[in-house]
Amino acid sequence: ETTIRIAHATPETSPIHKSLEYFEENLEKRSNGDFDVQIFSGGQIGSVNEVTELVQIGSIQMTMGASVLLSSVVPEFNVLDTFFLFNDKEQARRVLDGKGGDMIKDAMEDKGFKGIGFFERGFRNFSNNRAPLDSVESFQGLRMRAASNPTQIAAWKSIGAAPMPLNWGEIYSSLQQGLIDGQESALSSIYIERFFEVQKYVSLTGHTYTTEVWFANKEFWDNLSPNQQALLSEVAKETVELQRELTVKENNDTLDTLRKQGLLINEVPVDVKKALGNTINTTIKDDIIKRVGQSFYDDFMDQL
Amino acid sequence: MNLLRKLDENFEPALIIASVSLIVVLIFTNVILRLFDTTLPWAGELSRYLFVWMVYLGISYGIKKKRHLKVSVLFDILPRKASLVAQIFSDLLFLAYSFVVLYYGYVITAKAISRNQIAPAMEVSVGLLYAALVIGSLLSIIRLLMSINEHCGNWNTSEEAQ
Amino acid sequence: MTILILFGSFILLMLLGLPIGIALGSASILTILSLPFLSLEFFTLGLISGLNSFTLLAVILFTLAGNLMSQGGISDRLLKVAYAFFGNTKGGLGTVTIIACLFFAAISGTGSATVAAIGLAMIPAMVKNGYDKPYAGAMVATAGGLGVMIPPSVVMIVYAVTAGVSVTSMFIAGIVPGLVVAAILIIYNLFQSKQFDSKKQHFDTSWGAKLTAINDAKLSLLMPILVLGGIYSGVVTPTESAAVAAVFGFVLSVFVYKELSIKRVPKIILESALLVSSVLIIVGASVAFGRIMALENVPTIIANFVINLTENKILILLSINLLLLIVGTFLETLAAIVILTPILLPVVVQLNVDPVHFGIVMIVNLAIGFVTPPLGANLFMAAQVGNIKYEHLSRAVIPWIIAMLFALMLITFIPTISLLFLS
Ligand code: NA
Ligand code: NA
Numbered sequence: 111e112t113t114i115r116i117a118h119a120t121p122e123t124s125p126i127h128k129s130l131e132y133f134e135e136n137l138e139k140r141s142n143g144d145f146d147v148q149i150f151s152g153g154q155i156g157s158v159n160e161v162t163e164l165v166q167i168g169s170i171q172m173t174m175g176a177s178v179l180l181s182s183v184v185p186e187f188n189v190l191d192t193f194f195l196f197n198d199k200e201q202a203r204r205v206l207d208g209k210g211g212d213m214i215k216d217a218m219e220d221k222g223f224k225g226i227g228f229f230e231r232g233f234r235n236f237s238n239n240r241a242p243l244d245s246v247e248s249f250q251g252l253r254m255r256a257a258s259n260p261t262q263i264a265a266w267k268s269i270g271a272a273p274m275p276l277n278w279g280e281i282y283s284s285l286q287q288g289l290i291d292g293q294e295s296a297l298s299s300i301y302i303e304r305f306f307e308v309q310k311y312v313s314l315t316g317h318t319y320t321t322e323v324w325f326a327n328k329e330f331w332d333n334l335s336p337n338q339q340a341l342l343s344e345v346a347k348e349t350v351e352l353q354r355e356l357t358v359k360e361n362n363d364t365l366d367t368l369r370k371q372g373l374l375i376n377e378v379p380v381d382v383k384k385a386l387g388n389t390i391n392t393t394i395k396d397d398i399i400k401r402v403g404q405s406f407y408d409d410f411m412d413q414l
Numbered sequence: 415m416n417l418l419r420k421l422d423e424n425f426e427p428a429l430i431i432a433s434v435s436l437i438v439v440l441i442f443t444n445v446i447l448r449l450f451d452t453t454l455p456w457a458g459e460l461s462r463y464l465f466v467w468m469v470y471l472g473i474s475y476g477i478k479k480k481r482h483l484k485v486s487v488l489f490d491i492l493p494r495k496a497s498l499v500a501q502i503f504s505d506l507l508f509l510a511y512s513f514v515v516l517y518y519g520y521v522i523t524a525k526a527i528s529r530n531q532i533a534p535a536m537e538v539s540v541g542l543l544y545a546a547l548v549i550g551s552l553l554s555i556i557r558l559l560m561s562i563n564e565h566c567g568n569w570n571t572s573e574e575a576q
Numbered sequence: 577m578t579i580l581i582l583f584g585s586f587i588l589l590m591l592l593g594l595p596i597g598i599a600l601g602s603a604s605i606l607t608i609l610s611l612p613f614l615s616l617e618f619f620t621l622g623l624i625s626g627l628n629s630f631t632l633l634a635v636i637l638f639t640l641a642g643n644l645m646s647q648g649g650i651s652d653r654l655l656k657v658a659y660a661f662f663g664n665t666k667g668g669l670g671t672v673t674i675i676a677c678l679f680f681a682a683i684s685g686t687g688s689a690t691v692a693a694i695g696l697a698m699i700p701a702m703v704k705n706g707y708d709k710p711y712a713g714a715m716v717a718t719a720g721g722l723g724v725m726i727p728p729s730v731v732m733i734v735y736a737v738t739a740g741v742s743v744t745s746m747f748i749a750g751i752v753p754g755l756v757v758a759a760i761l762i763i764y765n766l767f768q769s770k771q772f773d774s775k776k777q778h779f780d781t782s783w784g785a786k787l788t789a790i791n792d793a794k795l796s797l798l799m800p801i802l803v804l805g806g807i808y809s810g811v812v813t814p815t816e817s818a819a820v821a822a823v824f825g826f827v828l829s830v831f832v833y834k835e836l837s838i839k840r841v842p843k844i845i846l847e848s849a850l851l852v853s854s855v856l857i858i859v860g861a862s863v864a865f866g867r868i869m870a871l872e873n874v875p876t877i878i879a880n881f882v883i884n885l886t887e888n889k890i891l892i893l894l895s896i897n898l899l900l901l902i903v904g905t906f907l908e909t910l911a912a913i914v915i916l917t918p919i920l921l922p923v924v925v926q927l928n929v930d931p932v933h934f935g936i937v938m939i940v941n942l943a944i945g946f947v948t949p950p951l952g953a954n955l956f957m958a959a960q961v962g963n964i965k966y967e968h969l970s971r972a973v974i975p976w977i978i979a980m981l982f983a984l985m986l987i988t989f990i991p992t993i994s995l996l997f998l999s
Contacts, residue, residue, distance in 0.1 A: 113613065116869065121738055122918045151915035154870045161624045165524075169618040182532045182540075195686060221529055252450065258535035265457045272451040275458055275535065277630055280813060282743055283728045289811030304743045405785055430849045431842045434636060441633070443813055458630055458824035465636060466627045469860070472853025473597075482595035483858070483956055485967055486846050489593050504593040511602050518620040543628065547620055 112338065113146045114326075116172040117155035117164070121302060125356035126174065126229055126322060127151050134351040141341055159183075164333045165327050166222050174229055174324040178257060180335050186217035188401040189410050191261060191319050191394070194387040199230065201414070202319045203354070210413035213324070213406065214323070215409035224331035226343075227350040230357045231296040236313045237305055238292025240287070242376040243313035246385050255281050255293040261397050268393040269386055285309060298357070312368055312375045315383065317390075324350070422560075426475035426553065432462040433471075447482040463543050470550025477508075477557035495569070502565045509558045512551040519547030578872045582607045582865070583906075590950060595982045596966070600951070604864045614868070622864030627856060629649050630815055631686060631730065635856065636667050637818030638689040640848040641825045641852050642696035645799070647844060648829020648836035650910035650962075651697035653793035660789040663779030667769030669705055670715060673698040675717035678726065679760045679800065687946045688855060688957040689818070691720035695961035706772040710972035714947075716732045717958035717969070718976040719761055721943035724909065727755035728807075728814070731942070734910050738917040749994045753940060756993055757983045764979040795828055802936060855956045859908075862951065875903055875912070879919045890926045893988055896920055904945020905952070912942055929991075936994040940987055944980045947973050 114137075120126045127149065134147035144159055155161055158175035165173050181187035189195075196202040205211065208230040215225030236243050236254075243249060249269045256262050256273035266273040274290050284290045285308040293305065294317070300306050324346070334342065369375060399407045434446075440457040446451055476482050484504075489497045527541040586603035591595055601619070608614045645651045662668035673694060676740040684966035711860050719731045722732040727747035736743040779785075790797070803821050804813040812820060829836035836844075869875060878901040882899045886892055903912050917938070924934050946954040961967045 115613075121740070123740060149872075150870060151918070154911050154914045155867055156622075156625055160621065163522075163621055164618060166529075167522075167615055167617045167621070171615050182534045185532075253451070256455075258455045258537065260455060260458055260537065263453075273455075274448065274453060275455045276813070277458075279730060279733070280630075282733050283730075284810070284813065286728070289813065302737060304733075307742055307744050310823060400458070427842075429723075429844050431845045433839055434640065434845045434849050437633065437924050438637065438640070438819050438822050441637070442823050444817050445820060460632060461633055465633050466624060468636065468849050469627055469853045469856050471942075472849050473857050476850055476854050479850060481854050481960075483597070483854050483959055483966055484593050484595045485590050486593055486965070487967055488591060491955055500593060507589065507592070507594055507602065508598050511598050511605070512947050514616060515601075515623070516618060518616040519623075522617050523623075544624060547623060 111144060111146050112334070113148065114171045114330075115148050115150065115169075117150040117157050117170050118162045118174055119153040119161070120151065123152045124298075125353050125360055128356055129229075129349045129353035132352055133345055135340075136348070137342065137345045140345065141338070144338070145342075165325065168327045168329060169374065170327075170332045172226065172324065172326045174322045178259070178320070180260075180323060181234055181259075184214075184218050184221055185221070185401045186214055186403075186406055187323075188261070188398050189407060190321065191265075191318065192398060193265070193390045193394075194383060195414070196319045199232065199319065199358075201319070203228075203230070205413050206321060208413065210410055213410060213413075217406075218323075218325060219328060222328050223325045224328045226324040226326055226346050229322040229324055229350060230354045231322055232298065232357055232361050233316035234294050234296055234318050234320055235300075236292055236315050237300050237309040237311065237373075238296045238313070239288075239308075239310050240291045242311045242374060243315065244376055244378060245382055248390075249386070253289075253291045255284065255290050261394050264397070265390045265394050268389050274395065281305065282308065297361045297364045297368075301367060306368050306371050310373060312373050313378055314375065315378050315386070317383075317386070330376050362395055422478075426471045430471050430475065432470055433468040437464050437468075444491050456535040459533055463533075463536075463546075466543060467488040467546045467550075470546045471553065471564065474550055474553035474557050477554060478560055486566045498565050500571055502562055505562050505565070508563075509555060512554045512558065515547055519544060519551060523548055578611065578868075579874055580608060581610055582868060582874075586865075587950065594989075595854075595857070596950075596956070597854075597861045600858060601861035604861065607868050608948055610747055610863040611868075611872075614871070618867070619864045622867055623860045626860035626863030632856065632859070634686055634815040634818040635689045635692065636848060636852045636947045637815065637822050637927060639692040639696070640845060641818060641821035642693040643844045643848050644822065644825035644829050644836070644841075645701075645796075647840070648696045648825060649833045650796040650799060650828055651701075652824060653789075653796040654799075655697065655701050656789045657786075657793050657797070659779045660781055660786040663777075664781050667762075667766045669698070669702050669707070670765035670769050673702065673712075673715060674719045674758055674761050674765065677716065678722050678754070679804070680723075687720045687723050687926050687943075687954045689968040690723050691716055691954050691957040692851070692961055694720065695958055699958075699962040705777060707769070708772065708972075709962060710968045711768070711772075711956040713964045713969050714973040714976050715761070715765065716962075717947045717952070717973060718980060719758070720954045720957070721946040722754055722758060723756065724939055724943050725750045725936075727751070729937055731939055732935070733911055733914065734936065735913050735917065739921055739931050739935060741935065745932050746935055748808050748997050749936050750939070752993050753936050753983075753987045754997055756986060757940065757943075757980065760979055760983045761964055761976070765977070768975075795832060797825060799828075851960045854960055855953070858951075858956055859940075859953065862908055866907050870906060870911065875907065876919060878903070883920065883923045888991075892923065893928065893929075893937075896924070897937070897984060897988060900938060900941035901944060901948065904942040905948040905950075909942045909945070912945075913938065930995060932998065933991045933994045937984070937988050939986050940980075942975060944984065947977060947980075949973070 130149050131185045137147055139144045161170055164170040175188045177187040218225050249271045252271040252272050254273055255276045256266055258275035260364045263273050276284055281293050440461050444454055444457045459474050489502055492500055523541045523544040524542055531540040533540055582603055585606045589602050590601035604619055608616055608619055658672045659747055662672055677690055677693050680694055699712045703709050732746040733743050736746045803817045806817045830838050882895045885895055946952055955969055959969050
């Protein structure tokens with residue numbers, strides 16, 4: 111019997127956890143009990159970065175994490191930090207399920223990981239307490255939470271915002287007490303992390319697409335028989351599809367819920383998005399190329 | 415000899431005091447800078463790294479200063495010599511523990527360096543964080559050997575006293 | 577089997593006189609050796625992640641601030657204000673200590689930081705006024721646990737996210753239970769402090785003395801205002817407020833009151849660091865310990881056993897409380913919430929227990945876990961701060977735990993205490 115321990119950092123109500131339950135049930139059933147899948151939710155085994163290291167040493171067989179968190183381990187993920195990289199989720203899925211995704215998976219192999227699939231968090235948007243963000247000027251002086259990552263800080267500064275590095279767990283209190291005006295994250299996070307209780311405006315900037323890369327320890331993968339690998343890949347593919355469906359539904363539900371909670375939701379005009387994207391990408395492009403390498407960058411952009 | 419004694423007294427303390435002072439300065443500076451809507455993005459990360467170093471240096475120095483929290487009931491109820499044996503035995507277990515942490519601390523440090531794992535804000539190797547375990551347990555080993563030596567010395571003194 | 581190795585070797589090594597953190601770490605190492613799928617790197621990585629946290633930085637900063645305050649004349653001045661108001665009332669110093677913990681808890685959010693900052697000033701002061709030292713230490717350790725019940729509380733945010741309830745509701749629901757627990761501790765102290773009253777000093781509590789005390793302490797009184805005000809006005813995070821407190825304490829003691837020579841500051845820093853290291857080594861080891869328990873499904877197995885024992889609502893709630901107390905003793909608070917909430921919440925919801933109310937019950941249980949031996953984070957801190965033997969403190973804390981259990985029963989079976997201000 112092969113045991114697969116999967117640890118992740120999302121609650122049991124999340125699309126990721128629900129689809130992993132599908133993975134567990136189907137893999138165990140269809141392998142006639144050859145596989146034993148155990149899921150540990152909510153960060154109980156550690157944060158994304160900690161569990162990533164546990165996967166690297168083989169104590170945990172699988173996990174998943176947002177590309178922005180994993181880029182300190184696999185720098186090639188930085189390419190996904192490019193603003194307005196994908197026009198829509200269909201394009202993102204096509205690239206990530208195709209050669210673009212394969213390039214990223216190859217880069218992961220050098221670090222001891224086997225990429226399994228690309229879960230979806232969706233596009234990131236802004237929420238804040240000051241005013242709807244609908245022009246380039248409206249970002250001026252916006253005190254926003256940022257990950258403590260120099261590229262991101264430079265990005266936010268270039269559009270005039272005032273980024274404050276804070277841990278994910280500190281966001282709620284900081285919004286409530288007015289330490290920051292706003293934050294940016296996937297729509298579902300605004301709901302799951304209860305930010306909507308302390309925010310007034312949601313602006314659909316859709317500035318970056320967040321994928322949660324699902325990966326395994328490479329040695330674990332290589333030790334599976336070809337039949338096991340084939341079955342696992344098959345069930346994994348269904349799992350990713352299910353997760354994406356659940357995410358789309360969740361994002362739609364979240365929008366409804368946020369409206370019902372009295373938040374003001376606004377679209378951001380296309381020319382504003384373009385202007386923001388140009389400013390930011392000009393600022394961070396060299397940095398991204400430096401991290402991922404020119405040829406990787408060019409090849410990936412060709413896949414768009 | 416004089417130099418050794420100075421190191422014995424001051425090695426960990428100097429590093430510990432520097433780390434804590436730097437933590438205070440960094441975090442305080444960021445509070446002030448934020449009043450002007452700016453920030454040192456790496457200050458929080460550096461503070462955490464210094465903090466972990468402070469704890470592991472403190473563990474080693476705590477052996478010298480006998481500051482570790484323990485249940486000392488056994489040492490108290492045993493007769494003097496048996497108590498010394500028990501204390502030496504406990505130091506030996508601590509020593510074994512420190513060797514495990516030294517080796518596996520080294521393993522994760524070496525891997526972090528060879529895999530080029532980077533701290534996102536400071537853009538330095540995560541190995542600098544993990545090395546706190548290596549240096550900390552190395553110093554602990556030295557402090558434990560000194561402590562065992564001291565217990566052995568007490569053995570003879572107590573003999574003479576009787 | 578795993579449970580036996582994990583707990584058995586921990587208790588044995590601890591009784592052999594190994595430092596508690598090292599006993600905990602060694603137990604984790606032995607367990608990992610018995611589990612072929614885990615390597616010892618799992619342990620060393622846990623040692624790091626347990627400490628690599630911005631929130632924990634508050635512990636060293638508040639400890640440093642507390643030490644600077646008590647050696648630089650700030651605590652003395654604040655204490656004189658307390659004496660002028662409550663010096664001659666029954667159990668006055670104890671009441672002051674518990675109320676100070678309540679306020680401080682609200683800002684620091686971590687039990688050990690509360691125990692360090694308040695304990696450094698109040699344990700010696702209480703001892704000077706005739707209180708028994710372990711008794712004073714146990715009081716601060718217990719009251720220090722109030723931190724998780726008074727908003728803003730990271731523990732409550734994590735529960736709200738895990739259970740899918742409103743953070744704001746949790747914050748509102750926590751206030752009255754926090755006050756109830758504080759009141760019960762104060763009442764308990766009123767009864768107990770009779771035995772210490774004979775040894776007490778007499779204080780001048782005239783209005784003149786009150787005004788003089790306040791006037792002498794006017795700059796010192798800025799300290800709590802600066803820290804509390806800084807957080808509630810959104811200028812600083814709790815960890816940052818600790819740094820502000822340390823800097824303010826330094827400037828006030830060295831340059832304004834001039835009661836602390838700058839040459840002594842390095843020694844105070846070192847003392848603070850040693851104190852914190854000796855406690856936090858246990859925190860680091862407990863992270864690895866807790867993860868092994870989680871991977872081996874220990875909490876889940878015990879939880880499922882407990883909820884299947886009976887169908888009687890009262891008995892189920894009692895056994896859940898018992899489970900949380902045991903788990904709270906051994907598992908880190910946030911991990912306990914993430915693991916147990918999904919298992920227990922559906923059970924209690926079926927019994928018509930409000931999820932917000934249950935969250936408060938859970939958090940009170942885990943607050944008690946801070947002071948339950950053998951693994952009580954607040955006990956460790958109080959032992960170090962008050963220079964009290966751990967086994968003496970473990971004995972002295974038992975009546976305080978019973979007082980907390982009484983509060984827990986009230987909060988469990990009278991939902992209104994938690995839900996009073998929620999429509
Ligand atoms: Na609190
Ligand atoms: Na405990």
